[in-house]
Amino acid sequence: xxxxxxxxxxxxxxxxxxxxxxxxxxxxxxxxxxxxxxxxxxxxxxxxxxxxxxxxxxxxxxxxxxxxxxxxxxxxxxxxxxxxxxxxxxxxxxxxxxxxxxxxxxxxxxxxxxxxxxxxxxxxxxxxxxxxxxxxxxxxxxxxxxxxxxxxxxxxxxxxxxxxxxxxxxxxxxxxxxxxxxxxxxxxxxxxxxxxxxxxxxxxxxxxxxxxxxxxxxxxxxxxxxxxxxxxxxxxxxxxxxxxxxxxxxxxxxxxxxxxxxx
Amino acid sequence: xxxxxxxxxxxxxxxxxxxxxxxxxxxxxxxxxxxxxxxxxxxxxxxxxxxxxxxxxxxxxxxxxxxxxxxxxxxxxxxxxxxxxxxxxxxxxxxxxxxxxxxxxxxxxxxxxxxxxxxxxxxxxxxxxxxxxxxxxxxxxxxxxxxxxxxxxxxxxxxxxxxxxxxxxxxxxxxxxxxxxxxxxxxxxxxxxxxxxxxxxxxxxxxxxxxxxxxxxxxxxxxxxxxxxxxxxxxxxxxxxxxxxxxxxxxxxxxxx
Ligand SMILES: Nc1ncnc2c1ncn2[C@@H]1O[C@H](COP(=O)(O)OP(=O)(O)OP(=O)(O)O)[C@@H](O)[C@H]1O
Ligand SMILES: [Mg+2]
Numbered sequence: 001x002x003x004x005x006x007x008x009x010x011x012x013x014x015x016x017x018x019x020x021x022x023x024x025x026x027x028x029x030x031x032x033x034x035x036x037x038x039x040x041x042x043x044x045x046x047x048x049x050x051x052x053x054x055x056x057x058x059x060x061x062x063x064x065x066x067x068x069x070x071x072x073x074x075x076x077x078x079x080x081x082x083x084x085x086x087x088x089x090x091x092x093x094x095x096x097x098x099x100x101x102x103x104x105x106x107x108x109x110x111x112x113x114x115x116x117x118x119x120x121x122x123x124x125x126x127x128x129x130x131x132x133x134x135x136x137x138x139x140x141x142x143x144x145x146x147x148x149x150x151x152x153x154x155x156x157x158x159x160x161x162x163x164x165x166x167x168x169x170x171x172x173x174x175x176x177x178x179x180x181x182x183x184x185x186x187x188x189x190x191x192x193x194x195x196x197x198x199x200x201x202x203x204x205x206x207x208x209x210x211x212x213x214x215x216x217x218x219x220x221x222x223x224x225x226x227x228x229x230x231x232x233x234x235x236x237x238x239x240x241x242x243x244x245x246x247x248x249x250x251x252x253x254x255x256x257x258x259x260x261x262x263x
Numbered sequence: 264x265x266x267x268x269x270x271x272x273x274x275x276x277x278x279x280x281x282x283x284x285x286x287x288x289x290x291x292x293x294x295x296x297x298x299x300x301x302x303x304x305x306x307x308x309x310x311x312x313x314x315x316x317x318x319x320x321x322x323x324x325x326x327x328x329x330x331x332x333x334x335x336x337x338x339x340x341x342x343x344x345x346x347x348x349x350x351x352x353x354x355x356x357x358x359x360x361x362x363x364x365x366x367x368x369x370x371x372x373x374x375x376x377x378x379x380x381x382x383x384x385x386x387x388x389x390x391x392x393x394x395x396x397x398x399x400x401x402x403x404x405x406x407x408x409x410x411x412x413x414x415x416x417x418x419x420x421x422x423x424x425x426x427x428x429x430x431x432x433x434x435x436x437x438x439x440x441x442x443x444x445x446x447x448x449x450x451x452x453x454x455x456x457x458x459x460x461x462x463x464x465x466x467x468x469x470x471x472x473x474x475x476x477x478x479x480x481x482x483x484x485x486x487x488x489x490x491x492x493x494x495x496x497x498x499x500x501x502x503x504x505x506x507x508x509x510x511x512x513x514x515x516x517x518x519x520x
Contacts, residue, residue, distance in 0.1 A: 060362045061361075061362065062358060062361065062362065062517075062518070082273065082364050082366060083273055083364075085362060085363060085364040086273050086274055086364040088362070090362045092355065092358060092359060092362070094355055095354075095355035095356070095358050095359040096354040096355045096356050096359065097356060097359065098286065098290050098351070098356055100289070100290045100293040100294045101286060101289060101290060101293070105285075105286060105289055106286075108282065108285075108286075109282050109283070109285070109286040110282075110363065111282070112278050112279055112281065112282025112283075112285075113274065113279050113282055113283070113360075113363040113364065113365045114274050114363065114364065115273075115274025115275055115278055115279070115364075116274075117278070139293070
């Protein structure tokens with residue numbers, strides 16, 4: 001189920017084929033395939049426990065796939081892990097920075113890990129747009145949940161990544177920060193970066209993503225532009241039964257994945 | 264293929280290592296626990312022992328200083344290093360570092376190097392305070408030997424801590440295990456070494472990490488010539504480092520789930 005938008009000769013930024021991830025023998029990602037092109041925002045959607053984070057973890061090298069292949073800019077994730085990691089920028093769904101480090105110190109640590117030298121002034125300038133410019137001396141443990149999330153997002157974009165992986169980036173953000181984040185993501189796309197993100201906000205996915213994929217129980221159900229997906233599925237009986245008026249991406253999502261709450 | 268502003272080169276390892284070392288050092292410094300455990304606690308023991316009859320009860324100034332040095336290494340290794348590692352694994356600090364292009368060995372090595380360096384500085388301070396408090400005069404060779412034994416001791420306790428984090432997954436269990444381990448090691452090294460628990464315990468104590476280190480420190484401070492007991496102690500320490508570090512690295516998991 002790959003879309004054919006690639007320009008000939010240019011490798012996809014990300015190419016996943018037949019990915020399978022299992023934890024202790026239980027398969028949670030089952031034969032997922034998709035591609036992401038340069039300058040594309042791709043949304044991975046699915047109910048809780050669908051396998052979104054597990055898919056990202058395989059790309060990030062945090063879990064080893066049971067089978068399938070993962071190529072980032074033509075490089076195999078398993079064979080060249082460090083070279084691949086240098087192309088990625090990552091914000092994890094649940095992760096943390098060292099409690100005892102200040103924003104300033106965290107920024108300089110992660111910049112250094114990606115080979116970027118940042119002066120104090122640069123950190124101050126860069127963190128102003130995310131509203132952290134005046135908190136640079138604060139330790140990570142002293143930040144509010146939303147500030148921690150904003151710091152994680154700022155760290156994820158310190159250098160110019162080829163592929164940015166964002167796992168529920170808007171969770172816990174206030175409306176102002178969320179707007180700011182989407183603006184920033186669109187700027188990154190304009191510069192030629194690609195973004196793979198997960199979100200539970202179907203309105204945001206519909207508004208921002210160039211393409212989306214819906215997965216459930218580890219299987220990819222459908223993939224395409226939001227408008228294509230709505231067109232393709234709008235006459236399905238389950239979609240019709242949940243839609244009020246013109247079907248939205250959320251109606252398609254619920255139509256395809258059912259309305260029961262996941263455990 | 265990939266150009267226009269996107270950074271595709273592998274970042275230099277030197278800069279990555281420097282950044283990690285700096286951050287790990289700042290964590291120790293800002294956290295204060297490690298500094299307290301490795302310097303203040305041993306100094307308090309030294310000073311407290313100059314009052315009253317503590318000195319003779321524990322068996323001479325070199326033993327007291329040896330105990331203070333060993334305790335500093337033991338507590339900062341088992342509590343400082345081990346608990347911080349377990350905590351960072353639990354909350355996802357390690358996962359976050361692991362998705363960067365820094366090799367995993369570098370992430371671990373940086374933490375260990377910073378801890379060992381702190382221990383060395385602490386040991387030198389403790390020895391100087393000890394020598395002053397008890398009127399010992401040590402020659403430069405003895406200071407060098409104290410530093411060498413401190414490296415060995417730090418390595419042994421860090422390896423033991425690493426093995427705990429490698430074998431035990433849950434952070435609260437690690438908390439409990441390190442506490443019990445700490446008491447056991449101290450009791451064995453101190454009480455076993457005195458002989459009041461019997462001869463078997465005494466020879467076990469000589470091979471225990473605390474007992475072995477105290478022997479090495481005391482003999483260094485006394486400037487006594489190399490004995491069979493020192494060989495036992497040295498072999499024991501090397502054994503702990505080799506076995507525990509292997510276990511700790513082999514079974515280490517980066518996430519807590
Ligand atoms: N480390 C792990 N060990 C065992 N099982 C895991 C692990 N991580 C995830 N799982 C299981 O794998 C399945 C997929 O989890 P995953 O985190 O990928 O879901 P998700 O789509 O990101 O969900 P959410 O929207 O809640 O973040 C779930 O059933 C989860 O319980
Ligand atoms: Mg998730």
